[in-house]
Structures are given as C-alpha cells and as structure tokens.
Amino acid sequence: LFTVVEQGSSLVWSIYLFLLSSIFYHYASILLRFDFITTVVSFTLVIFNICTVSTSRSSIFSSQLLLFHFF
Numbered sequence: 001l002f003t004v005v006e007q008g009s010s011l012v013w014s015i016y017l018f019l020l021s022s023i024f025y026h027y028a029s030i031l032l033r034f035d036f037i038t039t040v041v042s043f044t045l046v047i048f049n050i051c052t053v054s055t056s057r058s059s060i061f062s063s064q065l066l067l068f069h070f071f
Contacts, residue, residue, distance in 0.1 A: 014049060021045040 021042060 017049050
C-alpha cells in the first residue's frame with residue numbers, strides 16, 4: 001500500500017513540476033526573452049525532478065517530456 005501511495009504522489013509531483021516549469025518558461029520567455037536563463041532553469045528542474053523521485057518511472061517520463069518540451 002505504501003509503494004502505491006508513493007508512486008501516486010511522485011506521479012502527481014512530476015506532473016506538477018512539469019506544469020510549473022512550462023508556465024514559468026512561457027512567462028520568462030515573454031518577460032525576459034533570455035534563452036540562456038530559461039534553459040538553465042529547465043535543466044535545474046529536470047535534475048531536481050530526477051533527484052526527488054528517482055525511483056519512479058513517471059519521473060523519468062516527465063523528465064523526457066521536459067527535455068522534449070524545451071528542446
């Protein structure tokens with residue numbers, strides 16, 4: 001039961017990070033128009049996502065989605 005709850009929460013956390021990073025990316029690209037800063041932020045969020053929920057497959061999938069979304 002604990003592993004199911006843990007995987008579910010990590011999936012929600014991955015989706016939350018993906019939405020948050022995409023929203024921040026769009027706002028930053030509109031306001032700042034610095035591609036370097038948004039790229040660094042996106043990589044930081046991907047690394048943070050992998051570190052927080054590294055055991056879940058959904059985190060790997062969302063990280064690939066992040067990389068595909070930004071590049």
